[in-house]
Amino acid sequence: MSAALGDDQLLLWPASQVRSGAVPAEHRGPLNEILDWSEEFLVTSNPALGRTGPVCPYTAPSLRKDLYYLGVAVDDGGGLDMPAVIAQLRTWHARLTAELSEADRELVALLVVLPHLDHTDSTELDELQRKAKDEFVAEGLMIGQFHPVCPEPGLWSRTFRPLRSPIPLLAVRQLLVFDLPFLESEPHLERYLTRFADTIPARMRNQIVARMTNNNHLDVA
Incomplete structure (x- = not known):
């Protein structure tokens, strides 16, 4: 079992450790489901996308270099403090990119799965992302929300929904x-x-x- 990165209510593992099963059993299900989605949906092309190439052109190289991190928000007994979890995402992105080249910093992605959120209504997740975005952009980061019913269309096709994931999650990467x-x-x-x-x-x-x-x-x- 590999020790997780993170603090307090956020735990993170590189994708290679998730794939090898080196995470606690209680977290494997949602982490593996999002990793499967990443490898099967984000890295492939889609006829509804409206352009050529994969849905996310950065996911494959991020996975290849093991700069793709998946995490969970953990209730330590005092209730889950989502603003604190989101603040830790900023902190850990800074730590994980501090010694990297500019090219590799662009590939670092942190995804925190939030299976406790409503899977049929994205309102709560959308609000979390909206409230956090200003501070993230101010620090040169992007924070995006993915949800089973996310209504946001793609840039190249108004009917394609690239932000739909099997489990609600927040994703953080460098501003590009x-x-x-x-x-x-x-x-x-x-x-x-x-x-x-x-x-x-x-x-x-x-x-x-x-x-x-x-x-x-x-x-x-």
Whole structure:
């Protein structure tokens, strides 16, 4: 049995340890289910996706380099404190990426499975992600929610649902230059521009100009 990473109410294992069964028996079911989903859904193409390539182009290299971590939120007897669990995700991402190259930092992914949440209604998970997102983006991170009934469509197809997973979960990774469509607020845009000003692709620059122009029109109105 391998010792888990984490503190207090968050435990994490690299995917290789999950696959080998080196996690406590009480956590193997949901962790293996999400790892199977990652290896069968995220890394493959889908005819409904609206573009070529895998659903998530970063999952396969992350798994290959064993930078893909799966975790559980644990009630230590005092009740599960989800804001504390989410804060620990930020802390552990920083620790796990501290000694890595920039290329490898982009591949580090932390997924915490939340089987205790309602599988038929994503409202609670959506609210957790919404409340956390500002702080994550401010630190150069993205936090996303996946849920069996997540209604969010894909970027390339309005009928495809890439954020549907068999178990509710939150996923954390580094903010990337291609994340612009997922950044809603002006503080998010400011953080994005600060981080990527010299490397923004032309099509992303066009999106930023269009967005700022629309905002100016709204201000004038």
